[in-house]
Amino acid sequence: MDNKLEDIAAQIKFDILTPTQDVDNEKLIEEVSRSFISDTITVPTKEMYAYAVRTSVGDDVYHEPSMLALEAHMAKIAGKEAAMFIPSGTMSNQLALRTHLQQPPYSVICDVRGHINKYEAGGTSFHSGAHLICVNPSNGHHLTLEDIQDYVVEGSDIHTSPTRVISLENTLNGTIMPQHEAVAICNYAHQLDIRTHLDGARLWHVAAETRTPMHELCAPFDSVSLCFSKGLGAPVGSCLVGSKQFIAKARWFRKLFGGGMRQTGILAGAAAYALTYNFPQLPYVHTLTKELEDGLVELGAKIISPAETCMLFYDPAPIGVTYQEIAHRASELARPIAVGGSRLVVHIQTSPEAIADLLGVIRTLKEEKAREGVNRLVDTMNGVRLNGTNGCPNCGKGAKQLASSSFNIYAKPPKKSA
């Protein structure tokens, strides 16, 4: 190497590993096992990577052998003609919609809570120029045919934007869409020449929980997006499945979107490992989620959206505790727990101990609040005795009544524990 090249090489070189990389990673794995934020945070294991690095090393824009094998397998298990690997679930949904939508003006119907409406940066209008019609499920759980029928736009009135795609999501917020409803909606759509797409990022959970084969769950839809990087615990990727013609066009759009990747064998390997070794763990994940739900119910928290698979939504207000208090107290444990707001997600790397500890945090807060409540009441009553004017805000008794009450409300409050 000449001097100039040596200088440039010195500027360019980079050792990305920290001096304590292995220990850092162990720490991260511990954090992941105690985080209820999402299932996207699961870490690839040494075993997964050991398997993945043995895959083929071709360039996927020219059709990488291991990736081709994965795509063929995905098409087979989904019961579709073809499949295509895509870097993310968002891109997979957006490519599907872009491929289905051909001649504007047009609209897409989806659940108001759906990922394509709430969390894809408005991509459907950006990439496809489509009007999203967002429907509220009347039963609060899943969209029904009746819900959708009210919103389908048909005909040739030039004031309207005809419905060309109905896009459903299963699971949605961790809840399972009844398959008969998916079938009814898709049959209805197809009669009107409307295409159907399923955001099946977590459809694996439905298969595992209801013991329904993937091909049966995918059958009603023209296209389905399936993610490897959520409940299945792979580091990267989703697969879009559909007809040969659909996937051929979507492959073109993937290149256009900048999603054509090169040596993807290692990603295909990680996905294959996840399918084989992580999918069978999902029923256990669901059991843990139900345990968490049972614990919350026992404590008196309100369940907003039930633990049908790997997540639940809850409200601790009935026990006088806030999300912020829970998050703060959980983060202060010797082995901290990470929680956000109402959503709690369980995944294949969640430790059962973390569930017990989180419930412990909420229990402690509840008890503290109850004690504070008693203390406040006692303070109020003491004020009543001293002033002799106010009544009890809780029981409605007047001050005099209280003063003559046999219940010793004026007893000294118990000492607060530290």
Ligand SMILES: Cc1ncc(COP(=O)(O)O)c(C=O)c1O
């Ligand atoms: C239901 C659903 N669809 C799509 C996505 C998007 O996946 P990605 O984060 O890979 O873009 C997510 C992400 O969590 C999701 O929950």
